[in-house]
Amino acid sequence: MNSALKWMPLVAVIALATAGCARDGFYHDRNLDYGDAEENAPLVLPEGRDAERYRDAMPVPEVSGTRPAEEGVVEAPLPQALSPGGSLERGYVERRAVGDERWLVVGAEPATVWPELERFVLSRDLTVTASDSRRGILETDQARFSVRPALRSGDSEIRCEQGGTTQAACLTALERHFEARSMSPSAASLAAQRPDAQNRARFEQRGDDWQVILPFAADRLWAELSHQLERDFAVEGRRELLERDPASRSFLVGYLTRSERERGLLRSLATLNLGESTRQVRLVLEPRGPEETVLRAQGAGEEALSTEDQRELLERVAGLLR
Incomplete structure (x- = not known):
């Protein structure tokens, strides 16, 4: 055999290996591709939408300071933690009410709200007579303040x-x-009060x-669900x-059920007419102890709500509390 042919397999292996190391080879290094990325235009809500009802699902924390680039590579600093001690979106303070009872819902966890509440008391020159951060109780000579986790996670x-x-x-x-x-970054022992999100609905x-x-x-749940x-x-x-109806702790809703959507789809395929109609459903809250409530979905007409439609609607309503 020709001696030159003996080295051909080795040459082929070396050529293949070196090609894989090239930037445009099989193993392309993507570490610097972000430098060529283009920023898309921000999303714009359609006219008539209330912008206050929408928040970022995955907000990106702000970073403080920058580091100079070294050999074309920028090492970004770590972002500040969102929680506990993250920033509260300006204006996200809402009221809730049941009968004569009133309270505020703030878009931040108790660990962040507590030190800000202490600042409020200090700014008003109120005399603190008792303070228990674990229970979220701050008593003064003029009023008793309390902080607790809201029904929605993170509030x-x-x-x-x-x-x-x-x-x-x-x-x-x-x-x-x-x-x-804006909420100042601070952490307190109230963070332990937040319930496990996985156990909020059963x-x-x-x-x-x-x-x-x-x-x-039941009263807290009715007020939050009403909102x-x-x-x-x-x-x-x-x-x-x-x-x-706050007296019976119930809501009457019109809802396009899952079964009706499926029937409407079949009709549309046959007649090109969607023909969907909503069902009237009553959502009922029933207390089962001081800190437990049962939520049911019942058909308001003569026709009972199917098992699948009940589950689908209850999942949607329970999802409003996440």
Whole structure:
């Protein structure tokens, strides 16, 4: 055999290996590709949409400071943690009410809200008579403040009461304070109060009916669902909030059920007419102890709501509390 041919396999292997190391070879180094990336235009909401109802699903924390590039590579500093101690979106302070009871819902965890509440008390020259950060109780000579996790993960409830009665002027002052200030990065022991998000809703099936067990008092749950349903169930012909009754802790909604959507799709394939119609469904809250409530979905007409439709609607409603 020709001696030159003996070295051909080795030459082929070396050529293949060196080709794989090249930038345009099989193993392309993508570490610097971000430098050629182009920024897309920001999304714009359609006219008529309330911008206050929308928040970033995955916000990117701001970074402080920059480092000079070395040989074309920039080493970015680590971003600040969002929670606990993240920044509160300016203006995200909302009210809730059940009967004569009033409180605030703030878009930050208790670990972040607590030190800001202490600053509020200090700025008002109130005399602190008792303070328990683990329980979220701050008592002064004029009012009793309390902080606790809200029903939605990452939010907090703030109350200002005296003798068990809501102090309207105090609540208004708190609302203005939290709207005007950005939350300072601070952590406190209240972070331990946040319940495990995986255990917030438990689905149970009894016969042909589904129900959701929620670890919240019925009055708090009704107030939060009233607010969330008003925002989410506002799509005509799909899902609408029709009535709400605090006395019976129930809501009447119009909802395009799963089975109706499937029937409408089959009809549209046959007749080119979608022909979908919503069902009236009553959502009922039933207390099962001081900190547990059962949520059920019942058909408001003569026709019962199917098992699949119950589950699908309850999953959507329970999802409003995440």
